[in-house]
Structure formats: C-alpha cells, structure tokens
Amino acid sequence: MANALINAPKTAKRGDTIEIKALILHPMETGFRPGTNGRMIPRNIIEHFSARWNGEEIFAMTFSPAIAANPFVSFFTVAKESGKIDFLWTGDEDFRVTESVAITVT
C-alpha cells in the first residue's frame, strides 16, 4: 500500500533495541464535527494498530478520536530473530491496511 510508510532497520544485531516508525494516511474524522450541510460527519477513525514479528505481537495500540489525521507511531523493540514484521491498521468503514518489512538479525 502506498499510503503507509514504515521505517525499520534492514539489519540489526541480536539483542539490539531498535526503533520502528509507521505513518499512515487517514482523515481520523472524529464524529463530533458538523459538515457544510449542518449534519454531523460520521466518525471514521482507525481503531487499532498492531505489529507482529514472525507472528508474535510486539506492539499494539488502540486509537481514539482525539488522535490527529495521518497518525504517526514510533516504538522500540528488541531484535530477536530474522524474519518479517507485519503491520496492521483496522478501523471504521472496514478500514484495513497491511504492510510488512523484512529484517535480518545477526
């Protein structure tokens, strides 16, 4: 998907603490705002974000309407084994975006 950006190191030493950054395009419409016609714009937010390293969840968070558009998440984890990190965003209006990166741990 072109609308998500991931920054994770391509290689790391076993036991290293590494930073992973993820940014996704999303309006994060709160549901508390009237539109130009006076009616409330329906809520449309990302509800959940998770990252799995070879299937094991290493980070997850629940989003709220107070989080700004185009949410940017940065977190730290410990490098354990080579493989794949899968990212998943889910939310209102059946929003579902996946992204994955490969990492080599030596």
Next chain:
Amino acid sequence: MATASTAAPALARAQTSARIVVVGGGFAGTLCARTLKKLDPKLSVTLVEPEKTFTAYPFSNDVLGGFRDLGQQQFGYDAVAKDSVALAQTAATAVDPAAKTVTLGDGTKLSYDKLVLAPGVDLNWTALPGYTEAASEKMPHAWKGGAQIALLRRQLEAMDDGGVVGMAVSANPTRCPPGAYERACLIAHYLKTKKPKSKLLLLDAKDQFSMQRLFEQAWTKLYPGLVERVPLSQGGNVTSVDPSTMTLVTDFESYKVAVANVIPPQKAAAIAASAGVADRTGWCTVEPVAFESTLQKDIHVLGDATLISGVSKSAFVAAEEGKVCAAAIVAKLAGKMPEESQLTNTCYSFVAPGQVIRTTSVFRADKGQLLEIPGSTDTTALDAEPSVQAHEADEAGRWFGTLTKEVFG
C-alpha cells in the same frame, strides 16, 4: 513605581516628555518610532538596533531567483535620525520590567515609560538536531539577514547542472509563512533557466499552507517535473540534518543534496524572553488594540515576535502594527482610551519574474483577539489569466516602494 499607573501620572509625563524605547529596527519598530515622534514631537523616542543596514525579507526571494540585487533589499537609518529619533546602534541585551529599564550591549541602561519590542524572530538552534549556527554556513537558512541570502545565492550559482537543491521547511509558526513556497518557485525559476537538469526537493513539516493551490498550480504549470514536494503526511518532516554529508534526514528517508536550504523552527527573539513577554510557546501574546503584552504592563510587542491568532507574520502587518501602536501609546499617555483599529494584511508572492499571486485580509479587535473579518479575504483566482499575475507584479513593486519609503525613506 510598579503600582503607579492609570491616567494621572501618565498625563503628567506626557506634558513633560515621556521616554519611549523601541527595540528592533525592522518594519514594525522603525515605523512605530517615527510615528510616535510625528504624533507628538515632545516624546523622547530611542530606537535600539545593532545593524547599520536592514535587509527586508519581502522580495528577497527574487534575489535567490537571480533577478534582483540584494542592495535593493537594504535600507539604512539616516532618515530615522533626521526625525529626531535617537538611534542606539547596539543590541538590547536585557529588560527589567520592574525597574523599567533596557540594558544595551555597551552596558548602559535606558529608562522607559513605555517599551516597544519589535525584535523579530530568532532561529531556534536547538530544535532541529544537527542544525547549529555553524551548520548554517554550509546549509544556509537565508531566512534572516543579507549575508545568508547572498550565501544561498552563491551556492545555487556554484552548483553543477543536475544537482538536487533540498529545502527543509519547518512547521508553523514561522515568519512569512508563504515565503518558503515563493522561494521554491523562484529557485525553480533559476534552475529551469540556468540549470535545467537540476531538481528542487521540498521537504515540508506541514501538509497545508497559505495559497497552496496557487503555488501548486505554479509548480505544475511553470516548473513541470522540477519541483517535488514531500508533505508531512508523506514523511516530509525533517528530523535532523548532517552538514558534513549534505544530508537531510526525515523519519523515513535520508536525502543527499547538492545545496541545502534549511528553514528551522523559530521563536520570538531572545530579548522578549528577557522582558518576560514570551510565554511557554516561545512567542508573545498581546491585546489587540495597543499590542500591549498580556504578561507585562507598559511593554508593547509588535511584528513577527507576536503570536496573534489568524494574523500572518508579514512585513505589511508589522508596519501597520507599528503605526497603530504608536497612536495607541500617544492616546494612553494623554489619558485617553486608544481607538480600535482595523489591520490589513497584504501578502504578495512571486511565482516567476513578473508573475505574482496575492492574498489580502482585514482584521479587527473582537473579544480580546484580533480576528479576520469574515469574507474579507481576497486572493488571486486560480487559473487567472497571465495578465492578472503580471498586474499583481506591478502592484507588488509599487507596494514595496511605498512601504519601504514610509518606513525608511
């Protein structure tokens, strides 16, 4: 003395000669000092400014575009001195709001009855990792002062055809918010005409900006394929720079460039913090009629150092504030209520030589704030005929002449 206030003592002073110190010889401070003296020749007015020459920011991007001399941007203070405004050509280093004194670089202290601070912005040398004052000699900001503009111009001229010019633009608040995008247009103009294999990469910590559709139209129409902008939501926020490798680093990429123009985060100049008029944001809040600080009595703050909701930090607004503030101070010294004024902001941006886009807004005091009058904004139409932008360019030239003549002439 701190409790002595209101009409009676002020009136007494006005009849003798109230002492007014103005710090900062830009559009706001210079015009405020001269207007004070015009409105009441008995006032003792001192303008504190260390530089002998002022370099105006409006039109300075034309210098980078290669179609204007830096000298046309520069003004001295001879006319100010002729107005019997005392000129202290040294820096103001400290303000004691309780004792009502300003300390100058040479150690002397000036006492004031009213202080006007129009010190402009300081670049924040700690906000962007890697971007120090020394780094700016390699990666110029060209955001303040003639030397930096000249440096960036020389670097553009020295660059090989095919090089990438990288611009890193910080988030608001900054002085002249459309200035970075005008600059992108005019650097692109220079590249298109002189170095057509080159590219301009604009890394932007913002998603939206003033006159965005007009600027984007200019990039598409006038400089196709030459300008690439990476907005915040595409990872455009520059988080560090490395001048030794000429690299601009975002959260997601590193970009090696031939010439780097870094416009770092800004704050009110240091004297504002010394005077206790800057708040936690680093900027100054003021009431909207006389621009008196909300934090310190008898200190007025003008121009780019202020943070006024909805009002752009522009030379034109700064000059208007200077005049309005001068009239308000004279009224206050006479024990009268200052009149509420309307402020107009006009902002011209060149998209190419002889082609200018414009936005104008009118503001007035309302509920303790200076708010845009709804419907007052008038902006150059999208898809306007070239003659419209040419006409705006003529207007802009006259505007610059009138404004700088009023302030420095």
